[in-house]
Amino acid sequence: MRSHRAQDWIVLVLAAIVVVLSAARFAPASPTSLEVYPSPSLTRQTWLSDYNPALKGTPGDTPVLVFEGAEPGGTMLVLGGTHPDEPAGCAAALVLAENVMPEQGRVIVIPYANASGFTHNLPQEGHPSHYTLDTPNGRRTIPYGARLSNPVHQWPDPTVYVESVRGQKLAGVEARNLNRAYPGLQNGTLTSKVAYAITSLIREEQVDVSVDLHESSPEYPVNNAIVAHDRALDLAAITAVELELSGVAMNIEPSPESLRGFSHREWGDNTDTYAVLFESPNPAQGRLRGKTDEQLIIDGQDPMYVKASSRGRLYVPYTEEGTPLAMRVGRHIASIAALATSHTMLAPDRGIVLSGLPTYDELVSNGVGAYLSPGER
Numbered sequence: 001m002r003s004h005r006a007q008d009w010i011v012l013v014l015a016a017i018v019v020v021l022s023a024a025r026f027a028p029a030s031p032t033s034l035e036v037y038p039s040p041s042l043t044r045q046t047w048l049s050d051y052n053p054a055l056k057g058t059p060g061d062t063p064v065l066v067f068e069g070a071e072p073g074g075t076m077l078v079l080g081g082t083h084p085d086e087p088a089g090c091a092a093a094l095v096l097a098e099n100v101m102p103e104q105g106r107v108i109v110i111p112y113a114n115a116s117g118f119t120h121n122l123p124q125e126g127h128p129s130h131y132t133l134d135t136p137n138g139r140r141t142i143p144y145g146a147r148l149s150n151p152v153h154q155w156p157d158p159t160v161y162v163e164s165v166r167g168q169k170l171a172g173v174e175a176r177n178l179n180r181a182y183p184g185l186q187n188g189t190l191t192s193k194v195a196y197a198i199t200s201l202i203r204e205e206q207v208d209v210s211v212d213l214h215e216s217s218p219e220y221p222v223n224n225a226i227v228a229h230d231r232a233l234d235l236a237a238i239t240a241v242e243l244e245l246s247g248v249a250m251n252i253e254p255s256p257e258s259l260r261g262f263s264h265r266e267w268g269d270n271t272d273t274y275a276v277l278f279e280s281p282n283p284a285q286g287r288l289r290g291k292t293d294e295q296l297i298i299d300g301q302d303p304m305y306v307k308a309s310s311r312g313r314l315y316v317p318y319t320e321e322g323t324p325l326a327m328r329v330g331r332h333i334a335s336i337a338a339l340a341t342s343h344t345m346l347a348p349d350r351g352i353v354l355s356g357l358p359t360y361d362e363l364v365s366n367g368v369g370a371y372l373s374p375g376e377r
């Protein structure tokens with residue numbers, strides 16, 4: 001009898017261990033586990049909740065990294081991970097944060113802008129929760145999330161999402177889309193609190209140039225593009241010429257005045273910053289894709305897209321070589337560098353001079369992992 005009871009206890013304890021271990025395995029990653037290993041130029045690390053205290057202790061709070069050069073100048077803000085299923089955006093922000101050495105001015109980087117979106121995947125997409133890159137000193141795992149904030153953190157969705165500037169009506173799920181939430185609400189939903197904090201940061205830090213890094217599917221018309229606010233169109237045009245000189249072709253798309261809630265529209269209308277958004281082609285988020293796995297994220301090769309390309313259905317060049325992550329991150333990093341150079345040409349007293357960044361060709365040849373830390377292993 002006594003030994004039966006002891007056995008029962010052992011079974012119960014073992015069951016409890018299994019439950020705790022599997023809960024830890026499947027629990028959503030908390031935003032503090034979103035890794036970034038800043039370059040030695042880091043002068044200040046803070047949190048987004050510094051710009052909206054209502055975010056403190058919520059899953060929307062996320063690290064903000066400030067890098068400052070010796071010579072005073074202007075400030076550039078770079079956001080990765082507005083849409084966590086657009087991996088080149090977050091990866092480029094990480095490459096920037098882990099390598100940049102500003103000589104003049106400041107760069108502020110938010111690699112995981114929608115931290116909540118990194119804690120889940122969109123239903124029925126079959127996306128992996130992360131992907132792994134080889135770095136010179138070990139492997140680095142980067143989360144792959146969803147376009148929207150996690151419904152566990154913001155629920156329920158309204159039937160119709162009414163955006164806050166003009167009252168435009170969108171599908172209810174768009175209430176969790178950070179890039180429909182600007183300029184944001186101080187005490188609104190989690191997503192609008194995040195948007196409010198970013199708009200406040202741009203004002204408080206007197207950000208001259210603000211960049212939102214995105215990707216779009218190869219069949220989407222706005223691609224390999226800079227979307228620019230009206231006031232930022234000249235800057236975008238000079239940036240595109242700079243990029244052309246380094247062999248990177250980029251389209252310019254004016255931010256439509258009628259589309260509200262977008263970063264490139266509301267940052268420009270509600271602050272003094274020059275607002276731009278970059279797009280690169282990501283087959284892992286496209287509707288025409290086949291097998292969806294880590295390989296597709298990293299190699300960007302999909303036979304369905306080769307077929308679609310041969311029938312003239314895509315808006316970007318696409319061959320068997322695909323659109324690898326290294327190429328897409330290369331486009332983003334080259335665009336950030338060209339944007340800084342162009343802004344410095346137009347406003348030398350607010351110059352932003354960046355060094356330490358890999359070139360487009362270096363990223364394409366060496367891969368993204370070559371420019372990331374494996375972290376503390």
Ligand SMILES: [Zn+2]
Pocket residue numbers: 083086214215
């Ligand atoms: Zn996007």
